[in-house]
Every structure is written in structure tokens, then in C-alpha cells.
Amino acid sequence: MELEIKNKEKFSILIIKGDVDLYSSPQVRNKILPIVRNKQAILFVDFAEVEYMDSSGVATLVEALQIANKNNGRLRLYNLRQPIKDVFELSRLDKVFEIYENEQAAFEGI
């Protein structure tokens, strides 16, 4: 799995490439948590190149969302493939996260 972070003036973008599973989710966690711990951080996560994600990935994102909320930050996910959307829906977390179809929709209003 590859992780790329783009830090802009007002926000950051994390691009995940590869499967997010029990093996790789700790790497995602190590990248995401330091960002959302900042006050009012805005983090976008691009899933375009993620073909598979399991519950350890979902758990990592839940943790990140909780920390972001506590710090008045935002976490927005976009470009999710159908299997990834399905995992959020099955976990009944699709309404808990801010999930957008594409980059343009995700960046609206920021």
C-alpha cells in the first residue's frame, strides 16, 4: 500500500493506493491521526485507488472521525468504489461519514 499526503494552506489530502486491511490499516492510522489531532484540521481522503477495505480500515476511520469532531475538524471521503461503499453501508456508517462521489463534490464549500 502507498500513502501520499498533500498539505495545502487550509487542508490536507491523503491519497490511499492499495488494500486497507489488518496488515495495512496501522499505516493509515499513523498518517491520519496526527493530522486530525490538529485543531480545526480539514482532511480529505481519496479512495480512488482502494479496491478493498475491511473492518480494521473502517475502525481506523471511525477513530479519526471522532478525533476530528472533538477538535472541530472535518474529515471528508471521496472517490469510493462500490465494494468500499458497501462496507460503510453494511457497517451502517455511511450516514455518519461525509462521503462524496468525487473530488469536486468533496471540495464544495471548503
Added chain:
Amino acid sequence: MAETIEITIPSEPKFLKIVRAAMNHLGETMGFSQDDINNITLAVDEACSNIIKHAYEGLKGLPIQVVCYLYEDRIEILLRDSGKKADVNEIKSRELDDVRPGGIGVHLIKSVMDVVSYDNSLEQGNQLQLVKYVSKKSQE
């Protein structure tokens, strides 16, 4: 008579990808829809992850056995380990209403498979049976 495929991986997260690749391939071979292939793959991956985390408590190099019986109308998958016996009360899926990290795996397995059955009778270790029927639509 069902065809049988058996895969054994050591209890390390880096080998989960091997199990997923095998499930994808078996699903395609048996004529499951792409949705069902994704679901079977997710369920088996989650079950193996639970064995690594809970039965073997993170210890590496211990065997996880995945035995697949391929029938005309269904796939039956037995997951076996020789680790700590699961507490049946703990393996029931949790309420999802409170959002918190962890505990989602069992819920996902139960949501996507037709049969999920835990064998509590083994003297040592655990055995989980997962069954998925080929839907009529994808058989046509």
C-alpha cells in the same frame, strides 16, 4: 461430491491477501456475482483477522486453515485454528448504534453470508462455518 480446496496460512496479517485472492478466484470459478464474490472475500478475510487478533492474540506463525467445499449451488468454508477458544457471548455482533472503533467484523460476516455457524464443541481451537448460496440470477 464436493470439490475441496484447502489453504493454510500462518497467522500474520500480511498473508490475508493470499486468502482474499483465493476467495476471489473460487467465487469467479463458481459463477457467483461480483457482489457475492466481494462479500465472500470480505467475510473470510474478517474471520481470519479475528483468528489472528483473538484466537492467537497476535502471535505469529500459527496455522489458520481455510477449507472450501465447492457444491453446485453453494460454497461452504470452514475456518479452523488451534488458538484460544472464543467466548460465544463475545462473538455475537455488537449493536452498531453507538459509533466506536472495533467490533464491526462479526457484524459484517453475519450480514453477507447465508449461514454463519460457530462450532463450540471442539476440545481445542475454533471452527467457524460460512456458507454462501449461488443466487439464481448469477447462475443464469
